[in-house]
Amino acid sequence: MIKILPRRFYNRHTLNVAKDLLGCFLLREYGGKKIRALITEVEAYHGEDDLACHASRGRTPRTEVMYGQPGHAYVYMIYGMYHCLNIVTEKKDFPAAVLIRAVHPQSSSVARSDRFIRGRTAGQHRERTDLAYGPGKLCKFLKIDRKLNQWDLTKGDKLWLEARNPKIKLPKIVKSRRIGIDYAQHCREYLWRFSLKE
DNA sequence: TATACGATCACCT
DNA sequence: GGTGATCGTATAC
Numbered sequence: 001m002i003k004i005l006p007r008r009f010y011n012r013h014t015l016n017v018a019k020d021l022l023g024c025f026l027l028r029e030y031g032g033k034k035i036r037a038l039i040t041e042v043e044a045y046h047g048e049d050d051l052a053c054h055a056s057r058g059r060t061p062r063t064e065v066m067y068g069q070p071g072h073a074y075v076y077m078i079y080g081m082y083h084c085l086n087i088v089t090e091k092k093d094f095p096a097a098v099l100i101r102a103v104h105p106q107s108s109s110v111a112r113s114d115r116f117i118r119g120r121t122a123g124q125h126r127e128r129t130d131l132a133y134g135p136g137k138l139c140k141f142l143k144i145d146r147k148l149n150q151w152d153l154t155k156g157d158k159l160w161l162e163a164r165n166p167k168i169k170l171p172k173i174v175k176s177r178r179i180g181i182d183y184a185q186h187c188r189e190y191l192w193r194f195s196l197k198e
Numbered sequence: 199t200a201t202a203c204g205a206t207c208a209c210c211t
Numbered sequence: 212g213g214t215g216a217t218c219g220t221a222t223a224c
Contacts, residue, residue, distance in 0.1 A: 043205070052205070054220095062220065080217030082206050099205055136206045146219095180205050 003163040004156045010070035014089045014096040018044040019173060019194050021087065023164035026103050028142040030158065035142060037103035037132060039161075041195040043178045045086070046096045052184035055095030065150045066095040073151040073159060075144060082136030083145050087153065087161070101179070102195070103132045105141070172197040 005024065010017055021039050028035045045053040054076075055063045065074045066088055074086035074097050086097035105128070132138040139145070144159065153160050164170070175191040182188055 045205075054205080057221075060221070076205090077217095077219060079204060079206050080219075084205060086205085101205085134206070178205070183204090 004154060005071075005161045005163055007069070007071045007154050010087065010089050010153075011091055012089070014044045014046040014098060015192065017087070017089045018042045018098045018192070021098060021100075021161070022173060022194055022196050023168075023170045025162040025164070026100065026142070027156075027160050027162060028144070028158070030143055035105060036162075037105045037138075037142070039100060039102075040104050041100075041102035041193070043099040043101055043194070044096070044192040045099060046090075046192070048095060050184075050190075051187040052178060052181035052190075053095065053097075059095075063095060066097050067093055068150070071152065071154045073148050073153055075139070075146050075149040075151075077146060078136065083139040084135040085139055085142075085144050085148075099135060100138065101135050101193070103138050103142075104129050105132055170196070 009020070021042050024039050026037045026039055028037075045055075047053060048055050048058060050056060053066075055066050057063075059067060062076060065072060066086075068088060069092050070089050072088045074088050075083055076086075078084050085100045087100065088097050090096045130137075132141045142159075148159055151159055174195050174197050176193045176195070177188060177191060178184075178193045
């Protein structure tokens with residue numbers, strides 16, 4: 001039974017949403033293709049007091065989406081060449097989001113995309129999790145860019161999320177410090193990066 | 199208007 | 212371990 005994550009899933013504390021997103025599926029549909037990917041690594045960015053959060057300097061045109069309704073996408077360009085996908089959390093007017101750092105594409109998705117990206121022939125398919133390991137790489141793999149900024153993720157179209165299979169036991173969740181935010185003073189010590197062990 | 203820099207990645211030593 | 216690519220955003224002037 002496949003279930004699209006509803007708005008109320010995102011309208012909770014960001015740390016809980018982040019942990020609960022592990023093992024869920026990120027779905028991307030474009031050009032007649034549908035890719036399903038297991039979420040394996042996330043980071044939480046929570047409120048204006050979090051110095052690592054883009055909203056730490058308040059409302060700006062860029063951060064406005066994080067102040068909006070939960071369950072929308074916050075996609076921004078980083079270093080002039082990559083995009084990062086975030087899931088907006090918490091109630092309206094509280095700025096917070098979960099950065100999707102890594103996903104594990106389903107085999108059929110990898111096969112399709114490998115053929116599309118690298119022109120591989122049938123029989124050469126194999127797991128290529130490296131294609132989606134890292135926030136920049138997964139956006140490239142899933143063709144996610146700023147056109148999907150503010151996209152409603154509860155509609156089940158173009159980009160959405162589905163619940164994990166409750167019958168499958170989840171690997172242990174590993175907590176660690178967030179990546180690339182050394183400027184965030186004491187906030188860089190927070191263990192707000194969550195990943196599935198393995 | 200000008201400038202500094204970043205929630206990254208690939209490639210180098 | 213280090214560096215360059217490349218441009219939107221925030222901030223300073």
